[in-house]
Structure formats: structure tokens, C-alpha cells
Amino acid sequence: MSQTFFVLPTAAGEARDANAKALGLPRRYTHMAVGDGGGALPTPDRNRTALVGEHHRAPLNALWQDPGNPSQFVAELVIPETVGGWWIRELGLYDEDGTLCYYGNCPETYKPQMAEGSGRTQSVRMVVLSASGVPVALKIDPSIVLATRQHVDKAIADLINGAPKPLDTLGELAAAIGNDADFAGTLARALAEKADRTELKDLVNGAPARLDTLGELAVAIGNDPDFSGTIARALAEKVSRSELYDLGTGPDFSVSIAGGSGNTLSTHDITKPKGVYLILPYNCGWTHINVDGSYFMTAFGWFMSGTGSCSSINLAQTGAPIYDQPPIVLRITSPSATFRLGLKNNGSVPPNRGTITITPGVNGVSFTGYRIA
Missing domain, CATH: 2.60.120 (Jelly Rolls)
Known part of the structure; x- marks a missing residue:
């Protein structure tokens, strides 16, 4: 059975991909548009420069690499419940210069609006195969991004399970200070031999009065999973007091x-x-x-x-x-x-x-x- 629904790179999009790859620059996608295809399901065409019947265009809500296929990325558009009253049969992905780079069709679905007596917030996603291998970057206005339930659930799970960068588990905090049961004493002894001891001591003593949450402790050490190593390397660059002349x-x-x-x-x-x-x-x-x-x-x-x-x-x-x-x-x-x-x-x-x-x-x-x- 032939494939009915698919996404194609447009000729203009392929040209921009090739140029970005030659210059070593990432591709920045900013908007997605949806339309009704002029009343019928359209067939994707790489020469298309605009949707057949565009009804709504808005900044992307999210853009990420497909975890199951590194050569694919997923672009997400969230349509609020107040927008609608038309069918969705076609999709288009635009870059920061307003060029239609990917065009595809989709199973037709009706997007109602509240004035019709029914409404819903709808997420629309395009799964795009990037054959050029050019890195993809999302360029958005954070003030208009909406978080889906799936995104929130994943963020909470990552936080609880210990994402390495935020240092939000006890295990990561222990590793960040070298699993040293006397880290404060080790740091104090090392600082005592350095020329900038006073400045660093003031920095340590100037910590907030309350560091009683994992988040505050992580921020206090700069979200650095190798904090002890960072301090050791920094101290190695300092001049010992014995090396200074009076x-x-x-x-x-x-x-x-x-x-x-x-x-x-x-x-x-x-x-x-x-x-x-x-x-x-x-x-x-x-x-x-x-x-x-x-x-x-x-x-x-x-x-x-x-x-x-x-x-x-x-x-x-x-x-x-x-x-x-x-x-x-x-x-x-x-x-x-x-x-x-x-x-x-x-x-x-x-x-x-x-x-x-x-x-x-x-x-x-x-x-x-x-x-x-």
C-alpha cells in the first residue's frame, strides 16, 4: 500500500540546508503553519513555497531530536482552544527568515473553537528526516511557550531521577564534592596555602543563610557536577604564599x-x-x-x-x-x-x-x- 501521509523538504529548504552545512552553521526553525489544503487532502510537493490554504501560523512550542532516530527531529506547535473553526490537512515548517523548509500532509482533523460550543488545545507535531545532517536549533520566544502534560511529567521524572547537570540528587552532590566526608576541611586547608585565601573564604562564608534544599545547594556550587575538580584545578593556577616576595x-x-x-x-x-x-x-x-x-x-x-x-x-x-x-x-x-x-x-x-x-x-x-x- 502506498504511503498517504508524509513530509518532504522543499527545494528552498534543501538549498538553505546545503548553505548552512557548507558554512558550519545550525539551522534555526521558528514557526509552523497549518491549513485545510484548499478543501482536499494535498500531495506534498518539494516545489511548494506556501501552504495551499493556510489558516494558522505560530511560533514553535518545542523542537527536539527523535530519541529513536538521531537523523530525525520533531517540531511541535500548540494551537490554543480559542483558535479554530477549520480542518487541518497540511503542515509547514518555517525558518527564521520565513522560508517554507518542510511541507507535509496529515490525516484530516477538525479544530473547533470555543464559540462553536466545543474547544480544545491541540498539539501538532511534524516528524522530519534531516538528510543533510545539519544541526537543528530552536529559536523561540520563551514567554509564549506552553508546556504539555507529557513534557511536564518528563521534566519532573528527570529531576527526581537525577539529571546530571542540575545536581538534584544526593548521589550527584556527593560526587560533585569528590565523595569527601570532610570536604569543608579539605577545602579550608587547601585555601589556607593560597594567595587569594581571603577572597575565597569570603565567598564560602557569604553563602545564603539557608542552603537546606538540593536545589539551593546545587546553585551554590554553580550546578557543577565536578565541583571538587574545578576547585582543585583553579587552586593549581594560584601562587602559593611561600612564593610571594615581601x-x-x-x-x-x-x-x-x-x-x-x-x-x-x-x-x-x-x-x-x-x-x-x-x-x-x-x-x-x-x-x-x-x-x-x-x-x-x-x-x-x-x-x-x-x-x-x-x-x-x-x-x-x-x-x-x-x-x-x-x-x-x-x-x-x-x-x-x-x-x-x-x-x-x-x-x-x-x-x-x-x-x-x-x-x-x-x-x-x-x-x-x-x-x-
Whole structure:
């Protein structure tokens, strides 16, 4: 016996599927329409661009992959009881651009409306075979979605039986904290050795007064089924207190830029071991020949040997407080490195305005460095 009721992809829908697959983009379906087929059961045609006799079009209520067939997806439309007064013989699925992508027929059924003395909320579903293999995404307005009884029953069952993501069973919560009977103590001992102990302790102590439901506990640990692993990995990225240097011991070095004139002026070579250095500029001022404006120079560092990185800042010629300068951060990643600190014309001083000039005993720029890690 030949098949009477079926759904076909339209030519326009297939073209959009092919384009989405080539670009690696998901297909987004937003609406479904139903109609009466013009008074007779229509035969699906891939060249169709609209329903024969459309009566109702609305946003999708749900869209999901068929659990029995991964190559199929199911689109659901819910028609409220106040809408009706016509027969349903044809269905159409539309994407976000309003293109009819799938068209099919169905056993005819009458949709009454309340004004006729009888009404019902009706769910209409299209089971679609996606031969292209393009991922399908639902694009809806959550404010108009209706939950069917089947959907609610399934959601409650999933919640009770322990969906892994919400962490809503005792077993999942235990697994999330590593099945550790002394998890609070383990966490406290680990945090005690870390530089950001105070911040994390405040985070733990700042939990709501009532964490007496599974839902609240799950939210409190970010719905993370591997919460203990997440914390362990985060702590591994922190700096231990024993690795921090005490800034109260004084600077690690202090150097000045030698007097002179040029587009780049620098300190002598500085050799230091691996570490992180906070460098504070001391700007006594610099000038340039043919002065007729206010300019900025770039203070920066570069490596003569070894490896690492160094940030840079702009120093004003005049008008800036001597000590009110942002710091430079220099990181040495090799066992040791030799570097210089300097001042260069970053282009703010036009070529015809001369070069940087620092006069010893009159003005200058120096740098004080502190090893912080």
C-alpha cells in the first residue's frame, strides 16, 4: 500500500540546508503553519513555497531530536482552544527568515473553537528526516511557550531521577564534592596555602543563610557536577604564599636613564633571576629641542639576553606629578635575563621638533624595581 501521509523538504529548504552545512552553521526553525489544503487532502510537493490554504501560523512550542532516530527531529506547535473553526490537512515548517523548509500532509482533523460550543488545545507535531545532517536549533520566544502534560511529567521524572547537570540528587552532590566526608576541611586547608585565601573564604562564608534544599545547594556550587575538580584545578593556577616576595624588604634595583639626547635613551644593562618585577617610574621631567608643545614619551623595557615580557607606559614631558605614574610589569621566564629600561619617542614629537633631551642634575627619569614573585 502506498504511503498517504508524509513530509518532504522543499527545494528552498534543501538549498538553505546545503548553505548552512557548507558554512558550519545550525539551522534555526521558528514557526509552523497549518491549513485545510484548499478543501482536499494535498500531495506534498518539494516545489511548494506556501501552504495551499493556510489558516494558522505560530511560533514553535518545542523542537527536539527523535530519541529513536538521531537523523530525525520533531517540531511541535500548540494551537490554543480559542483558535479554530477549520480542518487541518497540511503542515509547514518555517525558518527564521520565513522560508517554507518542510511541507507535509496529515490525516484530516477538525479544530473547533470555543464559540462553536466545543474547544480544545491541540498539539501538532511534524516528524522530519534531516538528510543533510545539519544541526537543528530552536529559536523561540520563551514567554509564549506552553508546556504539555507529557513534557511536564518528563521534566519532573528527570529531576527526581537525577539529571546530571542540575545536581538534584544526593548521589550527584556527593560526587560533585569528590565523595569527601570532610570536604569543608579539605577545602579550608587547601585555601589556607593560597594567595587569594581571603577572597575565597569570603565567598564560602557569604553563602545564603539557608542552603537546606538540593536545589539551593546545587546553585551554590554553580550546578557543577565536578565541583571538587574545578576547585582543585583553579587552586593549581594560584601562587602559593611561600612564593610571594615581601615588598617591605625594599627595592630590588634602582636605575636612571643617563643624560643625553636622542630618539631613544636607556639605562645600563640590568641582570636579574627569573621572576616578576614591579617597576615604578620616577619622572623628574624631560625636554626636547625646539620646544613648542606638550608631548608624551614611551617608557618600556627590552631584553638583551634571556626571555620574558615587559609592559610599557607613556610619560608626560610636563605637568604630571613626579610619583603619580603607573607601574611597568616585567616578567623573566628564563633562569635569568639581562634587560634595559628606556624612554623613546613614540611619534608624538614630530621629527622637526627635535629629540628627547635629559640633562643630568636638572631633569631625568629613573626606575625602581621590586620583585613580587
